[in-house]
Amino acid sequence: MTSNTLFISNCAKLLGHESSDTNRWGEIYNMIKINTSLVDRSMQTVMPYNIKVYPGFEMITDLSGFSKTYEECCADRVKELIAKADKLQVPIGLLYSGGIDSTMVLVSFMKALTPAELKSKVVVLLNHDSINENPNFYYNFIRKSCTIKTSDTMSSLFDGKYLIVGGEHNDQLFGSDLIGGLLNRDPSFDFTKPYTRELILSYFRMFGMKSEEGMNTWFDIIEYTAKKSPCEIKTVFDFFWWLNFTFKWQSVFFRILLRVDKHLRKNITFEFIDNYYHHFFSSHDFQKWSMLNPELKIKTKWNTYKYHAKDLIFEFNKDAEYRDHKLKCGSLSRLFLQKEMPLAMTDQLEYVYDLDPALFYQPNNSFNTTTK
Amino acid sequence: MAKFNTFAVLEIGTSALLYFAPTKLNANLVSAGTLNTLAVQYSTAVKWRENLFKGYDLSKDHLRVYKDGNNVLVKHLDPAVITPEFLAKKQLVTMRGEYLYALEMYTMAPIIRTADLLDPSVLPFITDQLGKAKPEEGYYPNAIQEYAFISGIETDTAYQELSMRVETVGLIRLRAQAIFDKYARMINIATTKAECSLALNKAHEERYMNALV
Numbered sequence: 001m002t003s004n005t006l007f008i009s010n011c012a013k014l015l016g017h018e019s020s021d022t023n024r025w026g027e028i029y030n031m032i033k034i035n036t037s038l039v040d041r042s043m044q045t046v047m048p049y050n051i052k053v054y055p056g057f058e059m060i061t062d063l064s065g066f067s068k069t070y071e072e073c074c075a076d077r078v079k080e081l082i083a084k085a086d087k088l089q090v091p092i093g094l095l096y097s098g099g100i101d102s103t104m105v106l107v108s109f110m111k112a113l114t115p116a117e118l119k120s121k122v123v124v125l126l127n128h129d130s131i132n133e134n135p136n137f138y139y140n141f142i143r144k145s146c147t148i149k150t151s152d153t154m155s156s157l158f159d160g161k162y163l164i165v166g167g168e169h170n171d172q173l174f175g176s177d178l179i180g181g182l183l184n185r186d187p188s189f190d191f192t193k194p195y196t197r198e199l200i201l202s203y204f205r206m207f208g209m210k211s212e213e214g215m216n217t218w219f220d221i222i223e224y225t226a227k228k229s230p231c232e233i234k235t236v237f238d239f240f241w242w243l244n245f246t247f248k249w250q251s252v253f254f255r256i257l258l259r260v261d262k263h264l265r266k267n268i269t270f271e272f273i274d275n276y277y278h279h280f281f282s283s284h285d286f287q288k289w290s291m292l293n294p295e296l297k298i299k300t301k302w303n304t305y306k307y308h309a310k311d312l313i314f315e316f317n318k319d320a321e322y323r324d325h326k327l328k329c330g331s332l333s334r335l336f337l338q339k340e341m342p343l344a345m346t347d348q349l350e351y352v353y354d355l356d357p358a359l360f361y362q363p364n365n366s367f368n369t370t371t372k
Numbered sequence: 373m374a375k376f377n378t379f380a381v382l383e384i385g386t387s388a389l390l391y392f393a394p395t396k397l398n399a400n401l402v403s404a405g406t407l408n409t410l411a412v413q414y415s416t417a418v419k420w421r422e423n424l425f426k427g428y429d430l431s432k433d434h435l436r437v438y439k440d441g442n443n444v445l446v447k448h449l450d451p452a453v454i455t456p457e458f459l460a461k462k463q464l465v466t467m468r469g470e471y472l473y474a475l476e477m478y479t480m481a482p483i484i485r486t487a488d489l490l491d492p493s494v495l496p497f498i499t500d501q502l503g504k505a506k507p508e509e510g511y512y513p514n515a516i517q518e519y520a521f522i523s524g525i526e527t528d529t530a531y532q533e534l535s536m537r538v539e540t541v542g543l544i545r546l547r548a549q550a551i552f553d554k555y556a557r558m559i560n561i562a563t564t565k566a567e568c569s570l571a572l573n574k575a576h577e578e579r580y581m582n583a584l585v
Contacts, residue, residue: 033584033585034581034584035581035582035584035585036585126536127485127536127540128485128486128488128537128540129485143525143529143533144525144529147532148529148532148533148536149532149535149536150535150536150537150539150540150543152539152540152543152544153539153543252585255585259582330585332585333583333584333585334485334583336582336583336585337482337579337580337583338482338544338547338548338551338578338579338583339547339582339583340578340582341582
């Protein structure tokens with residue numbers, strides 16, 4: 001290992017390094033999963049461990065002149081990805097779970113390509129779960145018009161034979177699973193209220209965060225970055241969306257790369273990622289759309305989360321039940337079941353199997369400051 | 373009660389009943405981990421064996437199960453056999469058996485995803501048919517053509533769909549088997565609860581914790 005800076009890490013080992021700053025930082029893991037490493041794309045926060053923002057993931061600050069719709073972003077992204085695949089002379093391997101995000105991706109390709117192009121240029125990677133999650137779409141559309149292959153081989157597809165396209169980052173565009181989690185705990189939870197320290201801390205507590213110091217530090221950090229955001233962060237929903245959009249973005253990108261089959265990990269270079277590994281919703285256009293269109297993310301109930309994407313899917317498949325009742329369901333974890341995983345990946349794309357927190361610790365960090 | 377305890381592990385030589393197993397796999401594994409033992413099945417569900425263990429307290433009694441001609445008989449174990457070594461062996465076998473059963477349940481969990489009319493026993497036949505197909509030449513064996521016809525889909529789609537189903541079932545089961553084998557061996561050489569727990573936790577981590585996102 002040549003680098004002491006990370007792109008992603010399982011944070012269980014890092015939590016073992018006890019000091020007051022890392023304790024404050026670690027408090028967030030009562031709320032989010034341990035395999036998630038947070039990094040501030042707006043570059044305002046210094047984490048207690050060296051985690052660097054991946055080049056190109058820096059927060060967009062200029063939204064001027066942008067007026068594309070979500071649908072236009074989808075159409076442009078299809079063109080861009082098809083052009084990349086054509087250049088590489090490989091098909092697109094589309095990770096399809098049957099959920100809202102990957103259905104939106106597939107619908108975008110179906111709308112843009114002729115039936116012959118769809119069959120030859122896109123391989124839909126799916127399994128039993130994908131069919132069960134959206135059976136109507138499988139039987140009425142995919143089965144009739146797509147080339148399919150099992151998605152359970154996903155981690156072995158990083159060999160340059162496919163341009164892999166996932167549906168990651170749509171969650172970060174639209175909101176946060178944490179809102180669903182809060183509604184599960186408290187059905188009367190009103191995410192449309194203006195956020196306040198008191199409210200956010202009460203939700204942190206609901207997730208199991210305990211230390212007042214830790215909770216206040218996180219609130220201060222998120223709020224500080226939110227106030228410098230190019231868009232307005234007003235409500236509780238906005239607050240949790242911003243946390244997801246800004247801090248979790250990178251971890252979401254790297255989590256599949258971390259689970260690539262061992263013998264293929266040598267293939268993972270910056271050039272390889274640039275060519276062969278893409279998430280449909282990662283583009284700058286989508287990110288700008290997200291910051292400029294808060295009203296299109298959710299209405300007042302959880303089943304309206306991502307309603308704009310669901311409306312666009314409905315326009316295509318006319319499946320009103322899916323539009324009106326489909327709930328967000330994390331499906332990637334089912335593909336990760338039974339998989340071996342290294343502990344981290346450095347900023348040189350080296351896989352880390354044994355992690356010494358001291359090597360990555362940086363004492364001058366944002367969690368060292370005294371907070372309220 | 374005994375109807376549900378038809379799998380057991382016996383000590384060869386003494387015919388002492390060391391352990392009642394909840395599944396045949398569990399009985400087999402416990403036996404594999406302990407020298408001079410045998411995994412057996414007593415069909416207490418059949419009429420002539422339903423009273424085999426009647427009158428015994430299976431949680432306390434030390435029993436001997438043996439054959440006399442065609443009959444299977446159960447008796448209290450000769451007290452001379454119930455030595456501290458025997459009791460320690462019985463305790464060890466029971467401890468491993470319980471952890472192995474927990475491991476079995478853990479590693480079996482992802483297999484629920486593969487529950488399908490496509491029974492695993494049919495996989496070799498389908499794999500054989502898929503192997504005979506030449507998609508690049510448009511050739512598909514009759515079985516695949518029939519599947520396509522009944523399903524009302526193109527033959528190449530039928531080929532891809534069957535490949536997907538077979539691969540998914542195969543991969544999930546193969547991974548489960550590998551994880552199970554690895555940690556079953558760890559449990560079978562463990563001599564303490566702490567060692568068994570460690571193996572179970574590692575299996576849990578490998579099967580589940582890495583999937584948390």
